[in-house]
Amino acid sequence: MTNNLIVLFMFLTEEADVPKRIEWTEVQDMKIKRMRAESASWDCIAVAVGVTRWTVIERGRRLGARLPPPDFEPASEDPDRPALPPGHPETWGFIIKGMSLEGMPYPVPVPVR
Numbered sequence: 001m002t003n004n005l006i007v008l009f010m011f012l013t014e015e016a017d018v019p020k021r022i023e024w025t026e027v028q029d030m031k032i033k034r035m036r037a038e039s040a041s042w043d044c045i046a047v048a049v050g051v052t053r054w055t056v057i058e059r060g061r062r063l064g065a066r067l068p069p070p071d072f073e074p075a076s077e078d079p080d081r082p083a084l085p086p087g088h089p090e091t092w093g094f095i096i097k098g099m100s101l102e103g104m105p106y107p108v109p110v111p112v113r
Contacts, residue, residue: 022051029063030098032056036065 028049035045046056084091087106096102 032060033065036060039067
C-alpha cells in the first residue's frame with residue numbers, strides 16, 4: 001500500500017513532460033515548400049524554420065513538399081530584354097511573394113507638393 005501512495009503522490013506533484021503541439025503558420029509552410037522546391041536539404045529547412053529535422057520532414061510530407069524532378073531546369077531569362085518598369089506585375093509579384101503584401105497591387109507613388 002505504501003508504494004501505491006508514493007506513486008500517487010509522485011503523479012500529483014509533478015507534471016509529465018509532454019511536448020507542446022506546434023502551431024504551424026502559413027509563412028513556415030510556404031518556407032518549407034519553397035526551400036524544398038529549391039532542392040534544400042531537410043537539415044537546412046529545419047534550421048530555417050526552427051524545428052527538428054524529423055518534425056520538418058513530417059510537416060513537409062503533409063504539405064506535399066517534394067524535390068523538383070532531376071531533369072528540371074528553370075527557364076533562363078533573355079539577357080537582351082528591356083528593363084521592366086517599377087511595379088510591373090512580374091517583378092512586383094516576386095518581391096512580395098510569401099509576405100503579408102502578397103496579392104496586393106503595386107502602390108502607385110503620389111507626388112508630394
